[in-house]
Amino acid sequence: MGRQLETRMRFVETLGVLMRTCPLEKVKVSHLCKALGVSRATFYEHFHDIFDVAVWYWDYLMEQSLYRIGADLSCYEAHFQKFKLLRENKEFFDNAFKSDDYNSVCEHGGRAMDRIMIERAVERNGHSLTEEQLLLVEFFKTGAQYMTRDWVRGGMGPSPQVMAELFYSSMPSFLVRLLDGNADSQNR
Template sequence: METTPLDKITVKEIVSQAHTTRQTFYRNFKDKYDLVNWYFDKLAQKSFKQMGVSYTLREGLIKKFNFIKAERGFFSEAFRSDDYNSLFAYDYECILEFYTEIIKKKTGGPLEEEIAFLLRMYCRGSIYMTVEWATGGMKLAPEEIAGLLVEALPPRLGELLSDLRPQAEA
């Protein structure tokens, strides 16, 4: 991905570089975008899925952006793809589901329609800004972009997620 856009890379090229077979590839992944999303899941486990367990919201976001920055070439290119199974779409679904579950646990029931709307809007916006940051040279430090995303939370969502902190501190 450092020399070829993701959308132009073929599965044949991937299996050749990985010294494996197409059968092995397709036994594990639907397509090359599924492979990218699997790699992104490694990031999710180390960062935002640890929010409220090991990290605060801000700390989880900082971990996420540090991971993306460390893998700059990969993520910069991965976020450029607009395939239906793209990393943009996958990241959106992951964080939407993650925040939805946190809010449902906190409120003890399904999301109110207005909260669901605010959450979808915030998740879309935060992913868009993540893509802009990743593909635009990562000019802000991970701490800065994480801080801005926390600050950008709509007030009602901010209230629901404000006490998101490690369980030991809860």
């Protein structure tokens, strides 16, 4: 693990501890730095604000799973890996998903997936998506975004496999065809 990644992970771990007793939006950079024993300057070398820590960790995990949808993971496998990683980091994301503002993990994840799915679909399609297709992607993304949040906040009851199957079966069929057509995957 590189030095920068190691430092970022220390911030994530410490934020996870602080969120056990204080909501994410109430955690101050100064509290995080004090708990970690580093300066505010060190924090700002790695993150913009306290929300950026949670969002960065989300992106870090999604780059190993969901953000690979249609690249080297099928739609099913990308979702399965996402749910598996979230379950492995249950406490952190249970606390991080309690924040619902524009900078939240939930909102950021939705915006990122919308962009990734549309970019990959357009690339595979060879031309822009129709207005109806864009609307279908928006419906799916919005549902997926809030269902993921609710699954996390609700205790992560259904297994990652069950959740991946539900998400896969809920995706617009044209999107599955476009994204899975080039995915080098073992499932679906």
